[in-house]
Amino acid sequence: MIGPMKAITFAGFRDVEYEMVDDPSIETPTDVIVQVAVAGICGSDLHPYHKREEGLDFGAVMGHEFVGTVVDAGADVERIKVGDQVYCPFTTNCGDCHYCRVGLTSRCARGQLFGWVGHGEGLHGGQAEAVRVPLADSTLAVVPGGVTHEQALLLGDVASTGYYCAEQAGIHADGIYAVIGCGPVGIMAIHAARHLGAELIYAIDTVPERLAMAGRAGAVPIDYRAEDPVLALHEAAEGHGADGVMEAVGSFGSARSAIELVRPGGTVSVVGVHTETEFAFSPAEAYDKNLTYRVGRCPARAYMERLAPFVRDGEMEIDDVISHRLDLADGPDAYRLFDEKRDSCTKVVLTP
Numbered sequence: 408m409i410g411p412m413k414a415i416t417f418a419g420f421r422d423v424e425y426e427m428v429d430d431p432s433i434e435t436p437t438d439v440i441v442q443v444a445v446a447g448i449c450g451s452d453l454h455p456y457h458k459r460e461e462g463l464d465f466g467a468v469m470g471h472e473f474v475g476t477v478v479d480a481g482a483d484v485e486r487i488k489v490g491d492q493v494y495c496p497f498t499t500n501c502g503d504c505h506y507c508r509v510g511l512t513s514r515c516a517r518g519q520l521f522g523w524v525g526h527g528e529g530l531h532g533g534q535a536e537a538v539r540v541p542l543a544d545s546t547l548a549v550v551p552g553g554v555t556h557e558q559a560l561l562l563g564d565v566a567s568t569g570y571y572c573a574e575q576a577g578i579h580a581d582g583i584y585a586v587i588g589c590g591p592v593g594i595m596a597i598h599a600a601r602h603l604g605a606e607l608i609y610a611i612d613t614v615p616e617r618l619a620m621a622g623r624a625g626a627v628p629i630d631y632r633a634e635d636p637v638l639a640l641h642e643a644a645e646g647h648g649a650d651g652v653m654e655a656v657g658s659f660g661s662a663r664s665a666i667e668l669v670r671p672g673g674t675v676s677v678v679g680v681h682t683e684t685e686f687a688f689s690p691a692e693a694y695d696k697n698l699t700y701r702v703g704r705c706p707a708r709a710y711m712e713r714l715a716p717f718v719r720d721g722e723m724e725i726d727d728v729i730s731h732r733l734d735l736a737d738g739p740d741a742y743r744l745f746d747e748k749r750d751s752c753t754k755v756v757l758t759p
Contacts, residue, residue, distance in 0.1 A: 413759070414468045414535030415738035420458050421746070423469060425738050431531065431539035436483035437541040441493060445556045446534045446735070448745050448755045449473030449497075449564060450590055452522070452682045456742060459682045462525040469738075471497035471521035472564045474497025474556045477547075486544040493547040494559035496542060496567070496707035497521055499530070502545030512708035517542065534738060536759040548712050553678065553719040557756060561595070561725050562718065565754075567710035568678050569595025569655070570602075575676035575701040576651030578603040583666050585609045585640060585649045587618035588656035591728045591754045592678060596653045597624040598723050607643065611636045611664070616751040620727065637667050648673060655679050662687035669696065677702035728754045735759040 411427040418424045431440055449472055454460040473492045477487055477654050480739045487493065496719070500507055504516035519541065523533025531538065540546055541555045560569060573596050578585060585606050586593050589612035590647045601624070602609050610621035618628035629636045640649050648670035657679025666688045675698065693700065717723045730753040735739045741755045 409593065412536040413735060414531075415470065415735065415757070417455060417465060417467045417469055419462050419465065421456055423456065423739050423742050425736050428466070428468060428535070431537055433479060433481045435541060436481040436540065437542050437544065438481045439477050439484055439529045439540050439547070440537055441473065441495070441540055442478045442481040442533060442537050443473050443475040443533055443759050445474050445560055446470050446757045446759070447560050447564070448534070448741060448757065450592065451748055452742075453640065454680060454682060456746065456759075464524045466541055467522070467524035467529070468531035468535050468538075469522050470532035470534030472560055473521075473538060474550065474559045474563070475538075478537070480543065484543050487549070489549050492550040492556075493531070494550050494563050494711065495521070495547055495712060497564050498707070499540070499542045499546045500708045501542050507545070510706055510709040512706040513704040514706075534735065534757060536735070543689040544707065551719060552713055555726070557726060557729060559715075560717050560756065561728065562711040562714055564707055565591040565728070566595045566714060566718070566723070566725050567706040567707040568592050569597075569600040570710055570714055571705040572596045572601055572653045572655060572676050572678040573599035573605075575674070576653050577601070578605045579675050580604040580606055583607050583609075583640065583644045583653045584653065585611060585636065586621070586653045586655060587611050587664055587668075588654070588679060589621045589628075591616070592656065593653070593655035594620055594624055594728050594753075595725060596628045596655055597621055598725060600653070601625045602717065602723055607641070609636065609640060609649070612749055617753060620753060623727070627679050636664070640668050644670065647671070650674070651676060654680075657681045659683050659687050666692060666696070666698075669698065672697045674699040674701060679740060698716035729756055731755045733757055
């Protein structure tokens with residue numbers, strides 16, 4: 408690709424633009440350029456959109472979920488080839504540092520988050536016609552046969568994050584579990600918990616379409632405006648609460664609910680992106696509950712290839728979380744649609 412391309416760029420509070428930007432180019436010998444076939448809008452894209460996270464440069468290309476075709480490669484790229492159909496985690500990964508070796512790829516010593524450029528430094532995102540991918544050999548994976556582009560897109564972020572959340576919750580067949588937030592990650596956590604053997608999962612939200620999707624995924628939906636989830640869980644668990652709570656929202660209220668729902672000796676697993684400055688519980692509460700609290704960014708690169716066979720073989724049906732498929736040119740409207748949850752919107756994918 409030569410010359411400018413179209414992309415969705417950050418333009419301030421609740422504002423993104425569809426505009427011409429410079430084409431990405433090879434900057435280091437380990438880079439590749441991916442021509443984007445499909446990109447996703449993620450809930451965490453809404454943090455800078457709402458200024459819950461600040462520091463993103465105006466004009467930065469948005470998005471960290473993308474799948475596409477390699478169209479150019481640096482001289483030192485060996486494993487990934489021009490022409491490969493590839494999918495990508497939301498951060499780059501070197502594959503060699505301590506964190507990559509132990510599977511915590513989200514904390515790679517050389518990792519960068521796609522779609523985050525501050526003070527001119529960082530990586531542009533994948534909501535564009537093309538994207539530069541550094542450390543390509545260790546960051547990218549070739550889309551396996553039998554896996555669609557949309558499935559691969561989900562594996563690079565929300566499906567891996569949901570599975571990570573469920574594993575951190577310590578799922579076992581006899582346990583009682585709760586998922587707070589039935590957005591894409593919450594729905595993926597339900598699918599993952601079922602895959603790991605959970606038989607009783609309560610899904611907590613207020614959006615009817617998301618609660619219905621949670622029910623189809625195998626959970627018991629609870630609209631917390633109409634029913635007290637703490638009472639429901641305690642009744643189901645003979646007064647003890649949930650063995651594990653999967654928190655996929657990232658707010659003070661959702662964190663507080665997780666603490667109230669979990670039983671003594673239970674686990675709270677948090678993958679919702681938090682921007683608060685304090686926890687929603689005190690050290691004394693944690694002590695008095697013998698609480699295990701597990702939180703942090705999913706190491707998606709360590710999960711996405713591992714989960715691909717489950718998706719390919721139909722053990723995890725994840726596609727139904729996508730509600731809208733729009734052109735990249737419709738990106739600004741797509742952000743508003745997703746943000747406001749209009750038209751039963753759960754997940755938007757964009758096609759350049």
